Amino acid sequence: xxxxxxxxxxxxxxxxxxxxxxxxxxxxxxxxxxxxxxxxxxxxxxxxxxxxxxxxxxxxxxxxxxxxxxxxxxxxxxxxxxxxxxxxxxxxxxxxxxxxxxxxxxxxxxxxxxxxxxxxxxxxxxxxxxxxxxxxxxxxxxxxxxxxxxxxxxxxxxxxxxxxxxxxxxxxxxxxxxxxxxxxxxxxxxxxxxxxxxxxxxxxxxxxxxxxxxxxxxxxxxxxxxxxxxxxxxxxxxxxxxxxxxxxxxxxxxxxxxxxxxxxxxxxxxxxxxxxxxxxxxxxxxxxxxxxxxxxxxxxxxxxxxxxxxxxxxxxxxxxxxxxxxxxxxxxxxxxxxxxxxxxxxxxxxxxx
Numbered sequence: 001x002x003x004x005x006x007x008x009x010x011x012x013x014x015x016x017x018x019x020x021x022x023x024x025x026x027x028x029x030x031x032x033x034x035x036x037x038x039x040x041x042x043x044x045x046x047x048x049x050x051x052x053x054x055x056x057x058x059x060x061x062x063x064x065x066x067x068x069x070x071x072x073x074x075x076x077x078x079x080x081x082x083x084x085x086x087x088x089x090x091x092x093x094x095x096x097x098x099x100x101x102x103x104x105x106x107x108x109x110x111x112x113x114x115x116x117x118x119x120x121x122x123x124x125x126x127x128x129x130x131x132x133x134x135x136x137x138x139x140x141x142x143x144x145x146x147x148x149x150x151x152x153x154x155x156x157x158x159x160x161x162x163x164x165x166x167x168x169x170x171x172x173x174x175x176x177x178x179x180x181x182x183x184x185x186x187x188x189x190x191x192x193x194x195x196x197x198x199x200x201x202x203x204x205x206x207x208x209x210x211x212x213x214x215x216x217x218x219x220x221x222x223x224x225x226x227x228x229x230x231x232x233x234x235x236x237x238x239x240x241x242x243x244x245x246x247x248x249x250x251x252x253x254x255x256x257x258x259x260x261x262x263x264x265x266x267x268x269x270x271x272x273x274x275x276x277x278x279x280x281x282x283x284x285x286x287x288x289x290x291x292x293x294x295x296x297x298x299x300x301x302x303x304x305x306x307x308x309x310x311x312x313x314x315x316x317x318x319x320x321x322x323x324x325x326x327x328x329x330x331x332x333x334x335x336x337x338x339x340x341x342x343x344x345x346x347x348x349x350x351x352x353x
Contacts, residue, residue: 013039013041014041014135015042015043015061015063016043016061016062016063016135018064019064026045029094036128037128049070049072065093066079072280075095076109080109083110092113093113096116115130151203154167155167155178155185166213167180167210171209174201177189179215183227185223186218187218188223190202195223196222200234203234273346274345277291280341286340305336321335321336330346330347332345
């Protein structure tokens with residue numbers, strides 16, 4: 001990974017990440033961006049997914065330009081991953097493998113633009129203008145995000161990343177704000193509703209727009225529960241009430257049909273995600289979050305894969321692609337997909353937290 005930041009950058013300089021294993025092309029394109037309009041860009045480069053993810057963790061990137069053909073995790077896989085983990089990031093595909101299928105996949109999975117590298121020689125000005133336009137665009141709204149991730153997923157990403165922000169949500173008939181500090185939901189407001197009541201109503205919206213704003217402290221903290229329980233409760237209420245979101249602690253009698261919802265809410269799990277490990281089917285690490293035993297988790301996934309294959313053969317059934325191991329205090333979920341494996345561990349929080 002490298003960064004080129006010549007001199008003092010102006011306030012409006014945007015950060016772009018070029019992810020391509022063709023080092024000669026990356027050097028050429030980086031030089032072009034830095035000299036075409038000096039001071040407009042801060043350019044980072046990565047030759048595959050690992051340094052790209054590290055760069056995104058350390059820097060506020062405005063735009064990532066991905067090649068498709070790269071080792072271990074190709075550009076389409078990286079595109080899909082980044083749309084889930086960095087929903088605010090603008091993404092562009094620039095590749096020599098510009099088939100109609102790749103173009104359709106890229107745009108369907110969230111790429112703002114798709115370019116053929118062969119267009120570079122005759123269309124540098126055009127490509128530059130397009131990249132500048134995409135980087136200047138406001139973050140994609142809730143309406144567009146529904147095809148990739150929903151509002152609950154955006155909220156989870158903010159909390160998992162231990163970020164601090166204000167999530168402003170608007171729909172044709174309602175608007176509200178969710179205050180997140182260091183990965184914890186502190187307050188929510190929607191009309192006259194506040195706290196969990198407002199949060200459940202916002203998460204129950206079926207469409208609209210959202211914007212992530214810098215964190216500002218709310219007038220008071222109205223939410224103390226951990227975010228996982230809150231998101232799970234909102235989903236449960238939505239499912240069981242057929243879209244009618246009513247928080248379990250709201251005043252007044254429950255509408256018909258919601259008594260079972262309120263009873264169910266008392267047993268909602270308070271488990272919190274402790275760690276996440278994502279790797280390829282060959283054991284190459286893609287992503288990890290708060291794992292202190294990465295190698296053992298990857299080996300466990302390999303062992304589980306062998307066991308599941310053996311069971312499938314003995315039972316004459318298809319190999320299972322999901323295994324859950326649950327105890328009173330924790331749960332481990334292992335996903336065994338064709339091209340990757342995932343380990344997620346959740347556990348009950350310490351008493352009093």
